[in-house]
Structures are given as structure tokens and as C-alpha cells.
Amino acid sequence: MSDGVMEGLLRPPVEAWSAGTAFGIAAVAAAAPWALMMPHSLGAITAVIAAGFGVKRTREAYSVYGYQRGLKFTKMTRVAPHKLPVTREHLYLGQGFEWTQQHTQRKLDTQAVKVREYVRATPMEMSLAKAGERLRQWTDAKAGLTRQIVRRAVDVGGPANPFASGVDLGGSPIIHGVGVQNEKPVVLRQGSRNGHTLVLGTTRVGKTRLLELLCTQDIHAGHVTIVIDPKGDAELMLRMHAEARRAGREHNFYLFHLGYPEISARYNGIGNFSRITEVAGRTTNALPSSGNSAAFKEFSWRFTNIVAQAQVALGRIPTYETLLKDVTGIDPLFIDYANMFFRELAVRDTRFKHYQARLDELQNVIGTKGGPPVQRSLQDRAPELVAMYLWIKESGVTDKVLVGLAAAFSYERSFYEKIIASLGPFLEKLTSGAVGKLISPDYFDPSDKRPIFDWMTVFRQGGIVYAGLDALSDSVVSSAVGNSMLSDLVSVGGKLYKTGLDPHSTDGKVKLPKVCCHFDEVNEIAGPEFVPMVNKLGGSGFQITAYTQSIFDIEAKVGDKAKAGQILDNFNHLVMLRVRSEATASLLTNQVPQVNVTHLTPVSGVSDTAATGNGVDFTSRNDDIATTTKVPLIEPADILELPQGQAFALLEGNRRYKIRIPLADTTDDPFIPKSLKAVAEDMKRRYRTSETWAQETDWLGTLHLGAEHAELINMDLASGNDGQAEYTTISGSQSSALRSTAVVDTIMGHR
Template sequence: MASSHPIEANLRPAVEIYTAYACGLCAFACVVSPWMLALAPSVGYGMAAAFGVFGGHRFIQAWRIVRYRRGMRRLPRFAVSSRQIPVSKRYLWIGRGFEWQVQHTRRLYESQQPEAQQFLRPSRMYRTARALEAPLERRHLTWFVDALRADTIFNPVRPLPPVGGNPVLHAVEPNETDIYMPLADRGGHTLVQGTTGVGKTRLAEVFVTQDIRRQIHGGEVVIVIDPKGDADLMKRMYVEAQRAGRLDAFRVFHLGYPEVSARYNAVGRFGRISEVATRLSGQLSGEGNSAAFREFAWRFVNIVARARHALGYRPTYEQILADVVAIDELMIEYGRHALPAVDETAWQQIIEIEGGLNEKKVPRNMQGRNYRVVAIEIYLQRNKVADPVLAGLRSAVRYDKTYFDKIVASLLPLLEKLTTGKTAELLSPDYNDIDDERPIFDWRQVIRQRGVVYVGLDALSDFEVAQAVGNSMFADLVSVAGDIYKRGVDDGLPGADPDSKPTINLHCDEFNELIGDEFIPLMNKGRGAGIQITAYTQTLSDIEARLGNAPKARQVIGNFNNVIMLRVREETTAQLLTRQLHQVMVSQRMLVSMASDNSDVDTDTDFSSSGGDRVSTQQVPMLEPSDIIRLPKGQAFALLDGGTPFKIRMPLPKAEDSAELPADLSEIAERMRARYQTADHWWADVAPPPITIDNTSSGPAPAPAAADSPPEVARPAASQVSAWAGDDIHDAALDIDDED
């Protein structure tokens, strides 16, 4: 479509086709009857060849105009199956599209001119067919309506895909190619923004499919955290894990279905015992007066965690809640464990002291405490014991009990969210219950096994619990990332390599519901541990509202080096992309005509006139926020490769044979579909009809794209390309003479 003229003028009648017709007739005449043109037969054949070459050239020019105009109304269908998604060891395939350049802004500007609108509107026949649907349906002629709406290339008035938006945004470049992101750039994290139901989940499926199938050093870790719950995404992960031979490392954690979910203890593994308190207290508010209570909460959680760790217990949320509520029992248990090691008669002395206590002998600040706790305190006042854990417990129980309950009051609601109902079975697993077959996992184990994990937080049913669990997982992951950064993932194992850091792909859907203060260090420093985050959210305001701080939201956004933006409804969010693009010069045509009379009566000239076209240029933004707002479903603009703008559209899914889910996962998937009615399956009405696949064939399965193929080699199958071309040729033939 390149042109050396100041204005390309692609939205116009394809007048070149008339020259091609004339050349074709002349060539025919030169071959059949050269005598009509006073030519010898030998000369006629040469002239026929010349006419044929020139006519073919003009036909190609006309075809380009027709194809360009046709794309302005209906883009060729782009659909691939999961098996056809190319997988590379060096690149991440995003979809098909093109790099947005100056000429695309010029073509977009041209399409907005009034004289171009006749080429953008559907044909008169199409508009008539749509107008007839409602009257025919009222007359119960549904068979006729179905015929008008049949989605086949043999139907000249088939409806446009229900994706909305402005197809011109992608049609300005008819020669689209595959778009890849270098895997090295994913370490800078990727932000995907788009309003509800425009394709974020479909894009996540494309990314997750490649991450699971990519075999580098035994496979990459894939973690998907899905607050709302998408059954198709979970099923896709299972199917791809099975195809990649990684089913033994696949885990499903879902708060909505604890009876079949894997179990997870967010505070069960740590490098330093103080991390337990940090993971819990980090979810409490640190603004204003709440900061002091947050510090108190951290201290008391740290006290009980150190005590339980010294007693040989693995910390759990249930145990921490029990100890914070009844710290006296923990003091007694730890004293019974630690004091006999210092003095064999210590416990006997404590029992004797307890026997002599009454209400009058209990210190005022310890009123309401267990008498044995008071006895331990009196014993420790008489006998100095150098035990830091015991010293911490003493400082806790010496507070007035009423005052103690007040300063830990902010911690108790959080712990109760994490320990209420069947959620407690998942987050505080019983490691000694051998009858419970549900697996228990932690992030270090998942990373070592190159695991594939789907986390469903059931936020639509209980947002508060989902948010607390999600933040706990992130806090745990931050701790594991820090340890991997320092000592490698195999620290503690024989022959451990401190430089072994597998790639960890963390996909966070509804990112704004999960983000917290603990997420910022994960983004800032997680790259050193191999973590690359792909976050999916709707608007910039969602992140600001969640953090409650605009500068902190900008800090988070600033950590994303790659931005993929689908249709958004907020102008501020659209400006996040458009403000990073420079302005360009576009040409515009002005019709100029002038007339003037002649006042000299002695001449034969009464008046003079002139006319012409004037071409001028003006500076305009490369993209406007309104262009982002008018994107069709399944299409996006992206800033990749250091801020280079790309226009992308993702593929529609093809119906294909897939692996059968186990009974428990199949039950979860069906319940999720029934409970969570999301709008992210926009492609259901757009995707091609199902294809019947003969599973009895003994032939080999289609080979996936080569893992280390360069971007220019890993293309969709030739049959897919021919399907697009067939669509294009059929519709273009209908439009050649339709200038309405």
C-alpha cells in the first residue's frame, strides 16, 4: 500500500479495474484476430503479452484498493486452535498485527473525512437484509431470518461479527504479520488493561498456553491467580499441562471448593521466623493512627510465632489465632518446655507458687490472667533466665488483659477471615492427617518442581476473604523470591547451584483486587529471582482506589515496561498509552476555486477562473484516547520493545478435541460456569463453527511449531492463511462494483 504521492487516496473507486478490463480485451483481440488491429500474428502475440502484463499490473492495483476497502467493513477471520499457537524459546507470540507508523495515522485520518464514509458503511443490500430481520421474525419466517444470518462465505449479507468498535483501526494495514515479544523483555513485567468482556481472559489463555508448553531447563513455572474464577482458563491449563507431560506438577487451589482443592499454608515455610509476622501484619492498614496498631500486631504475631517454632510446631493461621486470643496457654506450654532445661526444680517451684496465690496476691496488671502464668512471672522475677522467646511472652502477658485485647483487635478480624469455615482446612492444613488426600503445596516446592498452579479466590462470593488470601500468597511469594535471589531455588539440597533461578510466570487476573504494599517489592526486585509478572486489570483508577494513594499507583504502573491496552472506557487509562507517543504530520487536501471579473471594457475577457487542489500538512497525535475507547473486542494497542507501538488482534479459539478433566476438576468447572457469569467469552458468537475431529485416525498428531523457530518462520498453518484469503476474495468480488 506504499505510495509516493502526498496523499494515498485508498478510499476511492477502484478505477484501475477498467484499465485491466480494456487490456484484457485488447490482449484477447491480439491473439484471436490480430488482423482487426492491422497486426501480423507474430506481432499480435507480442502485443497481447504487453497488454497482459500491463493489465495484470493494473488489476493488482485495483485488487489492493478493493481489499483495503473491504477490510474497512469486515476483517478476515483469524482463528487458531491451541495446537497451532506457536511456541518459541526466545519469543512470546501475542497475535497478528503490525507496527503502528506515521502512514497508519494518515490513513486513519483519511477514513474520518466525509467523502470516505460511503466506503465505510455496509452495502445497501446488507442494510436491507438487517432491516428485514425484525419484520420477518414477527411473521414467524424464522427460516428466512436464519438464512439471512447464516455465517458462511456463500451468504453475501451475513452479519458482521458482534465485536463492536471501529474496524478501521486495524484495516489501515492490510498486510498484517505475527507479533512477538522477546522473552528477555518479559522480565520487565507486562500490564494488560481492558474493560470487562473485551478479551483479557482470551489473551491470558494464549500466554499461559505458551508458558506451559515452553520447555526451557525442564519447563517454566506457571502461576495463575484468578479472583473471579474462569472455568475455561482452568481447563485450558489442565489440558496444556497434560499435553506438555507436566500433569504431575499441576495443582488447583480454589476457595470456593475446599473439598477438592489442594491445600496451602502461607506461613508454613520461611527463611526467618520474623517473616510470619510480616506476612500477616502487612495486610493491616498503616495509615494514620492505624500504623501504631499495625506495629503492635506485628510484635505479638512475632512473639507467638517464635514460641511455636521453638516448640517444634509449623505456624498456621489457626494456631496463631488461638495463641493471640489465649496467650496464657502458650506461655504455660513454653514455660513447661523451656524452664526445666534451665532448672530441674523450676516447674515444681512454679506449682508451689501457684498454690499460694489468691486474688489479693495477683499484681494489678495481671488481673484476669491464669494463676499459673502469674506463678511463672513471679518465678522469673526471682530467677533470671536468659531466654529471648520467654522474655517476649512475659512482655505480652504483663500487659493489662483488657488493654492487650484492644491493641490486637485490628489483627483478629484478619485472622478470622482466614480461619472461618472450610477455608481453615485449606489455609491451615493438618500435616499429620494421613487420611486427607488433598495435596499440600508451598511456593518453594512449586518452583522446584516447575509446577503449574491455578488459584481461584472466589472473590464474587466473599471478596474480603479472597483479598486476604491473595495478599497472603503475594507476601509469601515475595519472601520466597528474596530467598531464591540470595541462595538459588535448590538451597539445602545436595549439589545445589546458587545461580539456579527458573523462570516464574505469574499471571494476575483482576490485578487491582490483589495488589497491596507487599506487591511493590515483588515487582521491583522479583526479576532477580526469575519472576515475570503479567497483570490484567481494567482501569488505572482501580489501582489507585485499591492502594488509596495516587503516587503509589504511579509507582506500580512505572514498573511495567510492556503495556497491552484493549478497549477501555476511561480516558485517563487510555492516556497512559497515547501520551507516550509522539505527534506526526498528516497531509490534507483542500479544494481551491476562484473567479474574478474584468473591469476593462476594451478587452474580450469578461472574467477569469481557476481551480485546483492544495495539499497542506498539520501536526496531530499518533493516537487519540478515543481510538483506544473504540477498539473492537479482541484487539489491542501495545507498547513493546522499548515503547514501540503495535496494533494487535488476538486469535479466535477453534473447536478441537481436548483431554477429559478428572471428575473433581470437571465438577469444579461446571459449578464455576454456573456461578460466575463473566463477559470475557465474547468470542463465543464470533468463533468459527465446531470442527468434527476423527479421533480414531492412526496418523500422527499435527506437530507444533518448532520451539526455537525464529519469528519469521513460526506462522499459522497454510490452511488457515488460505481460509482468510478465501474470505477476502469472496467479499471483495461482491464489492468491486458496489460504490454505495
């Protein structure tokens, strides 16, 4: 079986016959050695030798049968989160094996018609496997000694158990079956993660479940963990909160969700920056920039930049709401900044000491005969504003911000509104409703108890952030907030690279945090800021894992194939689940070599012989000719027929692995408060984004936040009940109060 030209695994397990014979001889030799004409001592020795041979042949038969069964059924594993192999040296990706030429050969061997019975399940095998799955569901439904015994019985024996592996996950079980007997944990060295990882897979094949697996390990390893989820996956949110509590880090957990502003922490994506121009860049990045829109985007950037500089100079923190207010109505900002500028200038330059008197004089003569000429666009403005504008021109000051504000002030209103026509409505979308208060926080509102976080604070605290952007409800706002988050991260990463967490460190060493970023549906938030993020932030301690459906998603988002290729080339590690296009699959298959595989060609022939008198009338010949050809180690078709929850991975210099991602066994998880389960159940009903690839136990409970009724949660964390809640029914009008009090207390940990 192992010494021939080809493996002999697709055949009947004939070793079982010799094993049975050996065990029979052992039984006879032990019980009746006289039947073999042996004394008792020699019979005992013969029995041991025969039994040993029988065990050896049984193991060989079991190996053949187990291999064939692994080709017929897909294996699935559930692991409790607290049992994951978390270490600071390695990141666990799942169970699998290194893909070699042997596995390519085995896969090709299964395509022969004559071996079909060994790679396709019979109706009896299917019935037994389904019966086993029903028994597992029965044992999961309720605890008890009898059910535990049944569960162990149906799971014993691994893949050779006729009751094992009764779940249909789609695709071809053969892809993983060729190496399932040699499975072991597949890990990625933590030191290699700053090369970044790209995860590709079509909808509902397990990307988000892989994200759960990876971020769970990051949380327990003590790393700063940031998850940006444009959809808002309920299981992912619950898993992060539960693992933060399990790891004792719940007080450093921030939940940010645009779809649930009442329970969300607040975040100002433009309030922190290294250079003031970043404010305008983050604000206008989401505006259209193709064709004629490019000029209007540049105008919008210019006015936003002027307004942001003026706000910062006045000691104000820029927010989307203040930008909207000052961009669309620039007069108050203009007069405030001008007064501040001339007051400070009067202290330094005596020529401007009496500027106020000159302003009063100009204001009194505006509109009178002999007064200074006023352009038509200013004739309907307040006299004090016009006077300030005239004084700026008269004084000849060269402050760029003041000159820019004066120029914007002097535009005719209709013209000014046209050149910012795209910016105004965009900012209106960002500041409307409860979401506006979420991303444009009022820093001086004592009644709002929701915390405000920024990235540097998160890094210094060793924080955990889940950001749900609610892209299914409003993709424009979601994309804008996601872009600003990434831009903010790039800016903070630049600071860390230069000064570290502590710029005043006495030893002069730069201390960097380990920041694990997971970006689900990265095509929703990828913009110009994503290129420097993946090719520069590795030196600042960032480890980025990006998840998307295909390479076309990134190309469509950035609008340039070359730039999309630039982004893809900055990911050192690639994990590819099932995809739907050969172009995406070729991103992996083009990086693997070709290998030699062997084909056996049977040749038979018969020839007549002349009558030679030797009694031979014909000769026949039967040969098996072995030929070697080169084929790709992994083909695009292999990736297109992967079952759910399985993937190929290229890790650490194109080491090739086939992995199987375990599901989190979250039944009755005590670390998820019932209040958060209610919100997650509402999310599940609204979004339907769970990528569960099997019939899982619904661990979210049966709580509902409907339009007519909601559950009032009376939290009593001080009583030591670990966040558990009691419930009474109230009217739907109070559901907002429900989420903004009790749930905030639970999630934010009474911060």
C-alpha cells in the same frame, strides 16, 4: 496512488475498468488476432502482455477494495491452542502491525464527509457479512464434506470476500483496518519479559482471553507458570488444565480454588518464610491501617509476631488456624514455650537446674497469707500459669519471646481483647468452614489426600499453578490469601536470587527458574509486597504480567498516588485494550511522539477581467493546498473506541504496535476431562466472568452440579480412557464426595 502527496485509497477502485479492458484485449488478441490486424505470433505476445497488465491492475483494484472493506468490518481469528506459534525465543501476542505516521494519516483521512461511503458498510454488505457468519456457525455445528467445502468458500479471499468478517465487536473497525492488509505475528522477545508487562482494559474486552493466550505458550515452553485469578474464570481454569495435559505436564499442575475447596490443593501462605517477621506481616497486611486503625494494626502485628516466634521455636508450622488459637487464647502457648525455654536453659546454666521445684513452691503459696502479691488481672488464672509468670519476673530472663508472651498473658482479658479486636474476627474469616482447612492445612492428617504445595517445590518441579481466589464470594479472604501468596513469592524470590534452586551446586553457579506470573485483576491482591515484586524479582527469573481495568484501581488499592505511580513505572511493556477514562488512556498516549500529517485544502476562485479586446471575460482557478500539522501518533480517543479483543502495545523501548488477539478454538478439546467440565460449568453459572467477545461454541458441555442432583463420576484412569467418565444421577448431598474423590484424582493426576 503511492507517488502523490497523499494516498488515494478512499475512492472507487477504477483499476478494475482498465483491468477489464486489458483482459478483453488479451482475449481478442489470443482468439482473433486478425481483428487487430496481427499475425498469430504477434497476437499471442500481445495477449500475454495485456493479460499481465490486467493481472497487475486487478491486484491494485483488489488492494483498494480490500482496504476499504477492512475499514468497515472487524476481523476475528480463532486458533486451536496446539497451533499457536510457541517458541523459547518469542512470546506471541497476536496478529498486528507496527503503528506509524502512515496509519495516523490514514485514520485522519477517514474522517472526511466525502469519503463516508468508503468507510461505512452498506445494508447489502452488512447482509452478506451476516449471512457469511450464519454459514460459519452452520459448518461449526456438524462435520461433513459439504460443510467443509462451504466453510472454505466463505473464508476464501480474506477481507475482500463479501461473506467475511460478519461479527460486530463494538468500537471502530477503522482503528485496525488502516493496517489490516499488512498484518503479521506480533511477538515479544522472551529475554525482555523480565521487565514485566502491564495489561490494561475495561471489563469484558478480552484481558482474560489474552491471559489464556500467554499462559498457554508459557506452559508449552516449559516455564514455571503461575496464574492468580481473583474472580475464578471457568474457561481460564479449563484452558490451563487442558494445556498442562497437552504438554505432558499434568502431574505438575496444581489447582487451588477457594470456591471449590473439595477439589483444591492446599496452600499455607504463612508456613514458609526467610525471616520470622514475615509471618506477622502477611497475616496483618490486610487489616485496615487508616486513622485510628493503624495503632490496632501495629498491636496485632506485635502479638502475631510473638506467637509466630514461639510456635516456630516449639517446632510447629504456623497456620492461620494455629495463630487464631494462640492469639485469642495465649495461655497454652505461654506455658508450653516457658517450659521448653527453662528446660533448655537448665541444661546450659546450673542456676536453673531446679527451676521446677521453685515453680511448685510458688504455686503452693499463691493466694495464701504471706504469699507473693498477684496483680488483679491474674487472680482468675490457673495457679501453674501464675507461678510461671512470677518465676519469669523473679529469674530476670531476657528472652524477647518469653517476655512478650508473659506481657500478653498478664493483660486484663477485656483490655487484651480490645487491642486485638480487628485481628480476631479477621482470622475467624480465614479459618471458618472448608476454606479454613484449605489455607490452614493439617500436615499430619493422613485422611486428607489433597496435596500441599509451596512455591519452592513448584519451582523445582517446573510446576503450573492456577489459583482462583473466589473474590466475588468473599473479598476479604480473597485479598488476604492473594496478599500472602505474593509476599510468599517475594520471599522465595529473595532466596532464589542469593542461592538459586540448588544452594549446594558444585559449580558454584546460581541456577534460576523462569517463572511466568500472570496476575488477573491485580488490584484485588496488590499490597505493600507488590512494589518489591515488580522492581526486584526480575533478577530472580520472574516475569510478571499484571492485568487490571485502570490506573485508578491500583491507586485505590494502595491508597497513595505516588506509590501507584511507583508500581506502574516498573512495567517496561504496556498492552492497552479499550479503557473508559482518558487518564488511563494517557498512560500510553503520553509515551508516543507527535508526527506530521498532511491536510489537503481545496481552493476555488473566479475573477472577472476588464474588456481588453482579447476575448477573455473571466479567469478561474482550482487548487489543492497541502498543509502539514503535528498531531499525536495515537490519541486517547483511539483507545476508547477499540473493538473487543484489540489493543495497542508499547513493547521493548516504546515500539508501537496495533494487535488483534486471536480466540482459542476449543471445540471438542479432548484434553479436558468431563469431571472438570462439570465444575467449570458450575463456576460459569455462579460467576459469569467469561470475557468472550463473540458467539463461541459452548465447549464446556451441558453438565450440571445443582442443589438437587449431581453427576457421580466413576473414573478409571488405569483403563486408558484418558480421563473420560461415566455418569449416574445421585442426590445433591453426595456432590461433595463427588468432587473430593473423582475430580481430585483427575486434576491431581493420582499424586
